[in-house]
Amino acid sequence: MSAQRTNGVIVAIDGPSGAGKSSITKLLAKRLGYLHIDTGAMFRAVALMSQRAGIACDDDARLAELCRGIEIEFEREGEAYRVLVNGEDVSREIRTEEVGLLTSCISARKPVREALLQMQRKMGVKGGVILEGRDIGTVVFPDAEVKFFLTASAEERGRRRYLELVARGEAVSLEETIEKVVCRDRQDESREHAPLKRAEDAVPVDSTAMTIDEVLAFMEKTVKERVAA
Numbered sequence: 743m744s745a746q747r748t749n750g751v752i753v754a755i756d757g758p759s760g761a762g763k764s765s766i767t768k769l770l771a772k773r774l775g776y777l778h779i780d781t782g783a784m785f786r787a788v789a790l791m792s793q794r795a796g797i798a799c800d801d802d803a804r805l806a807e808l809c810r811g812i813e814i815e816f817e818r819e820g821e822a823y824r825v826l827v828n829g830e831d832v833s834r835e836i837r838t839e840e841v842g843l844l845t846s847c848i849s850a851r852k853p854v855r856e857a858l859l860q861m862q863r864k865m866g867v868k869g870g871v872i873l874e875g876r877d878i879g880t881v882v883f884p885d886a887e888v889k890f891f892l893t894a895s896a897e898e899r900g901r902r903r904y905l906e907l908v909a910r911g912e913a914v915s916l917e918e919t920i921e922k923v924v925c926r927d928r929q930d931e932s933r934e935h936a937p938l939k940r941a942e943d944a945v946p947v948d949s950t951a952m953t954i955d956e957v958l959a960f961m962e963k964t965v966k967e968r969v970a971a
């Protein structure tokens with residue numbers, strides 16, 4: 743562990759949409775006493791602010807300027823996990839389907855990736871953090887002590903997302919939800935900058951037939967073994 747890691751190790755959890763990253767990271771961070779950094783929420787926050795400012799998702803100059811003026815913070819209070827942008831709680835607004843679709847475009851822009859990369863490294867450099875996203879183990883912290891690549895079949899991830907949306911009262915079909923999951927996978931995997939892919943030293947976890955508790959138990963055991971080694 744590098745001398746900078748005064749608070750513990752860095753854990754990276756990458757993977758496609760609906761794999762269970764946020765659910766697992768929240769629980770694992772609580773068990774380890776680590777900070778949970780939801781990098782997807784950071785990209786969603788930039789997308790929301792660009793939408794409010796009327797910035798086209800390919801206007802790199804204005805996106806770069808927007809990112810220079812954004813401060814993103816995470817607040818945990820008991821079970822509540824809030825995302826603040828310049829002090830405003832945007833936790834709910836960033837989760838809409840509209841912002842999600844815009845985020846896939848915004849997150850492909852180099853100025854946005856460069857700005858958030860610096861923020862993420864600053865947040866995690868001392869360790870004691872679990873960052874979830876698409877490029878943590880490949881770009882943000884390639885030297886992370888523990889890396890996981892969490893996935894599941896597209897059908898299972900679509901089913902999970904479908905159940906989540908229906909529980910929120912949204913009128914969606916399972917078929918269209920699976921299609922949207924596959925579409926976001928394709929966008930995240932095929933973009934030029936920091937595409938979604940498994941780091942060579944990331945532990946693959948296919949949760950298609952695993953419960954959240956089974957995934958959590960495996961990851962916690964793996965992290966503790968690495969820290970003890």
Ligand SMILES: Nc1ncnc2c1ncn2[C@@H]1O[C@H](COP(=O)(O)OP(=O)(O)OP(=O)(O)O)[C@@H](O)[C@H]1O
Nearest residue numbers: 758759760761762763764765902906949952953954
């Ligand atoms: N192993 C699992 N078995 C069953 N349901 C799961 C499992 N893992 C996660 N879920 C459920 O799937 C849904 C999506 O999980 P979550 O939001 O954590 O995925 P994610 O990878 O963070 O997705 P995204 O990247 O799109 O934000 C949630 O309702 C969650 O409770």
Ligand SMILES: Nc1ccn([C@@H]2O[C@H](COP(=O)(O)O)[C@@H](O)[C@H]2O)c(=O)n1
Nearest residue numbers: 781782783785845846849875876877930
């Ligand atoms: N490290 C990351 C994290 C996310 N993205 C992009 O943001 C979108 C939303 O992420 P969620 O985890 O909240 O679904 C995601 O589809 C990616 O396009 C990213 O590029 N890098």
